[in-house]
Amino acid sequence: MNHFKTYMLLAGLTALFAGAGYLIGGPTGMAIALVLAVAMNAFSYWNADKIVLRTYGAVEVDESHREPLIRDYAIDVAEMAAKAGLPRPRITVIDSVQPNAFATGRDPAHAAVAATTGLLSLLTRDEIRGVMAHELAHVKNRDTLTMTVTATIAGAISALANFAFFFGGSRDEEGNGGGIGGMIGAIALAILAPIAAMLVQMAISRAREYEADRVGAHIAGDSGSLARALEKIEAYARGGYENVQAERNPATAHMFIINPLAGKGADNLFSTHPATHNRVEALMRLGVGQGARRVAVPVSEPAVRPSGLGGKAGPWG
Template identity: 55%
Template structure:
């Protein structure tokens, strides 16, 4: 397991333990057992159904090999080609009708992976940049980030539910006066601290995985500068374009390549994504280290330009794709 994988596992384990601890604080041993059972059931449900739920939330439409629109067909073919370069099964490919340029990946494993891009993304970026974005999303699927974030989001949501229950218990719980006072204190602590802790852990995992997916995506497409150029353009446009589906479902914001909810550009505990400037800087460092394999992006190509994808062989950047 990589260092990133170990850190993620430790964070997930801590979040699960915190969830069970919240149950114990509210209801003692019985509360801990109920919390553990609830977490297990929610995670099983999320494991099998989260991808379908997320895609439905964003009204995603699957692109198939018999797609009538030639541009969408080429988009699907390019994405499948990138999956082949990455040595992984071709994912299901979806399009989302939204003016905001963005993309995300979902699915419990590479065999059941799915990637989605907005119409705004395809209209704004050229072909090399789109390939860079989809390579980033394929890296998420390959690293199983989508499953990790689904489980984290599920546990975070469950902790929030426990917090609401804790407040209800503190206000209307029965028992003796001393028992009510003890339950009330525990409930208040859970109600205020649990959602905060869950959110911080979820955000920490999200920022870590984005850097790793940028690196993996650059390795897959073979051109870090294409992904860097795409991130810069998406960041600029996403700031002023509302993604209505994401606003209705903010729990899915961490799945997108750029935060669809706001344009904050700083690394902090309250942002689900790292600074886009930091991500671009790291990609430029990769390009400088392997300059002969990184081609500058020509904006003259325009959105979905006619320039063919890079024929450079996939570079070995020392990561899992090497």
């Protein structure tokens, strides 16, 4: 089913890309866009995970890291992957004050997980385990190919739409500009193509998150820790802990366990996640492990904000 969804997703995004090409350059533009879309689909299948990790400056770590928080994180991910019957993924850390995480890769044998420095600083070890078990569930459910390819192609469609706006619409057979009609087409494209791409993302992401929460709770053996982690991440993300890289690349927002965007302006169009309180309630009903009970989650400003992988005030060097 996930492979079918991926193929349908690629077909839909390819059609959007071709439509964008038609509005920019007529039939010739559509043909060029189709060729580019096919090439992009092939390239994304093999390399989208590397693109996403490079975009976020992810640094690979392992169980021998000198920083205890990172070492414990790597040990726990490796242990839970083995428990879930998965190959050990590449384990990476992203320099961001906002607690968050995602998984990527075309299949379990080529998977990678990423946690932010904020996640490792601001959550307890059990809560981090819950979050990373959720990400391993995406790997186990083979969601990561769809998530990663969507991020790269939807981002390309948004960029093409913006180009169309400045280019000024399609051209006629004599090579003249499209005039008012072309400009209207370009404006419509600049507005509608990114929205259409986001609707494709939203169609597959909400149910996927609930399922990853359920499977992740069983991998970690504790639904309560994941529930508390979701509440904390949501609170920090809305409390001024901005994910700068995600704000610059909003088409990747659906990959994270909690929407990393601040919710300003067009950010809300990229809100592909279910409501956090609904996810928490579902986890509480699941009742896996000793920590599966509802408790108040205090979220306060820490004395020292996480400073990054190389920051002098932090433990990440």
